[in-house]
Amino acid sequence: MALLSIRDLDVHYPAAGRLVPAVRGVNLSLGEREILGVVGESGSGKTVSCLSLMGLLGPRAEASGTVHFDGREIDVAAVVHERRQGRLPLAMIFQDATGGLNPIRTVGSQIAEIFVHRDGASQKTAWDKAVELLETVGIREPRERASSYPHQMSGGMNQRVMIAMALAASPRVLIADEPTTALDVTVQAQICKLLRLLVEREGLSIIFVSHDLDLVTSFCDRVAVMYRGAVVECDTSEAIRRAPRHPYTAALFAAIPGHRPPFSQLEEIPQNLDAPLSASPTQPDLQKVDVTPQLASEPAEQPAMIEVSDVAYHFAKRRWFSRSTHITKAVDGISFAVPAGTTFGIIGESGCGKSTLASLLIGDREPQSGGISVGGRSMKELLAHGRRAYARRVQMVAQDHYGSMDRRQTVGPQIEEACRIHFPERSGARRREDALRMLQAVGLGEAHYAKLPHQLSGGQRQRVAIARALIVEPDILICDEPTSALDVSIQAQVLNLLLRLQRELDLTILLISHDIRVVAHMSHAIGVMRAGVMVEQGPAQEVLSNPRHAYSRSLFAAAPTSRRASIPMSLPSTESLLKDAIP
Structure with a gap:
């Protein structure tokens, strides 16, 4: 028997003088110690379905249906009351972990507050329990970290803090809404590993919400696919990977880079770009996906359009109450060349120096050493004719x-x-x-x-x-995480657009991303950055199929792909990777 199930859930919101269905007849079940993945694009109804379980739909929503928990039937309208009475032990974590924490309070005090208000625990007891939970979610030196503020911790650590806060409520079911979307691939794998360990050690059951079908099928036990407010397919991860039954599921797979040869056209999910309401009855049901992939020819050997030679840029920061200065080597002796009409992909985690390198290439900063040339002319020579002259040749598409x-x-x-x-x-x-x-x-x-x-x-x-x-x-287009915030079908449209424009305009593209699948699909050559250093670079297929550096191997191993059975549960530690890093 299922631990938790939703039966005939309908949720409507008023819009334009009528009720628009956000969720239509949803039926889901979750077993003991099971991870259920709920996948779909923005507007598919996956988050609304989860919010209904938490009683967080808001006053404007009109909801009907029943929730069954541990053999008891609860009307969806009574969920809030049942949770307050402790009869529905659910907890939820959200995508923006840093935004969900109070920036002016330490993380330890925010966790301890739960024990003080709920259990009447003393401040010392509550603090000790908070430290214990930080240790449970894998934060090193938990007692010291408990005194840190959210801005002093990485995104991955803040997500662990949010998980610790959820565990403080002693839930039997944890709902994770896009918990890894904004995280680097290795941190994403670590959070998935943590959630799996919580299932095994704490006996949790988890609903894992995501728009990344590769990630969900590689991590979850079962997967429910939502489209236009309804569950269109639900099966084991293995069955959905092997033979998706619904056209929408197949279309989601086909739109993901890595499921098509490099430089081929990704399949785009038909939709009305001007639809005023996503997931509404005005959007037609998807019945088929009919796109013929087109392979781009390999470009002929071209002279370098942009050349970077031993470029370095360091930040100096004076320590508080100290005369010493801390030097951050954001870019440290990087060299590469990009032939005209090709794409050079730069992969790396947050803080590795990718965006600083982009600001150097765009001319916002000047290299402290080394040189950059565009079309055979140095950046200094081009900038001598004015900032606009350089900007005519090099343009940037920002992440935000x-x-x-x-x-x-x-x-x-x-x-x-x-x-x-x-x-x-x-x-x-x-x-x-x-x-x-x-x-x-x-x-x-x-x-x-x-x-x-x-x-x-x-x-x-x-x-x-x-x-x-x-x-x-321009001759050169620098794309800094151009698709990181987009759904998979919208991502496919943008990547197809860049490939077409590159062919038509003979563009040279520098593609900066932490998504290895995107870089692999778009790039002729790849460079892997870590701590300001390009630890490895070369032809894309060579680097991807036979990475030489330990960090590259770790990064690629952590990337979700439906061709692997599961997320790797053991990753090299930061300390072990540093041993192999280039000084």
Whole structure:
């Protein structure tokens, strides 16, 4: 018998004068010591289904259905009361761990507070229990770390703190909503390992929500696939990996880089880009996916469009109450060359120096040593003719496409602005014409010209960011985590767009990412960064199939893929990796 189950769950929200279904007839079950994966894109209803279990739907939601827990039937409307009475021992952790913690209180005090208010424990007893929980979730030196603030800890450590806070409630079921989405691949694997250990040691059952089908099928015991508010398929991970029955599940797999040959077109899930409400009855049911992959030919040998020679950039920070200065080697003697018309992928975890390197390449910072050349001319020579002359040749697509846009200005003028700066001789009519042409080139239309950023989807905003960069006709496009915040089908659209534009415009692309699948699909050559050093580089297939450095092997082993049976449960420690790092 299942420990927890949901029966005939329906959730509606009022919108545009009518009730729109967010969840339709959902039935799910979770066994003892089981990990159930719930996978789907934004708007599929996976998070709403979990919030209904926690009684967190909000006052505007209209919900019906029943929850069965340990043999007892509970109406979904009574979930909040049952949880307050301790008869429904569930806990939930969310995606943004750092944002979910109080920034002005130590992590230990935030955990201890639960024991004080719930159990009436003394401050000392509560603190000791908090330290014990930090140790349970794998935080080293837990007593010292308990006195740290969230900003003093990494994203992975903060996620462990959130898990510790959830465990303080003594749950039998833990709901994890996108707990690894914002984390690097090795940290993601470590969190998955921790959750599996909690199942084995603490007897937890877990509902693991994600949009990453590769991760879910490699980690969970069973998987439920949600589309348009309904569960369209539910089976064991092995069965779904081997033979997905529903077209949407097959389409999700086909849209993931790594399931198609490098440089081939990823399958895009049909959808209405202008749909005002995702997961609504106005969006047609998916019945088939019909896209023919097209392989790109290998580019002929080309001279280097961008060359980096022994570039270094260090940050100096004066320690508090000390005369000593701490030096951070963000970029430490990096060299590589990228032939024209090719893509060089840079892989590495947060803090390895990828974004600092991007700022050097874009000209925001000057190298403290070494040199950068573009098209055979040095950066210093190009910058001597003005910052705009260099920006004409090198443009960047930032990770935070929403934050990089003016939220009060419509899309068209934002694209035209770059044209006005670099081509002041062009008339207003010509700039508008160029902006419309570029919108069409990135798969948007004239209707998007007059829209504000908040009226666009994440994929549409990323297309606008690409259009804004390409309107000045650059030779080099630097893409810093261009798809990290996007659903898999939107990611496929953006990657297909970049491949097409590269062929049409002969673009040279530097692709910075922590997603190995994306880099492997897009890149002709790959460089692996760690602690400011390029520890390994070479042709993409050679580096991926036969990595020489211990860090590269660890990074690739941690990447989720449906071709592996499970997430690796043992990863080299940071200390062991440092032994192999280049000084």
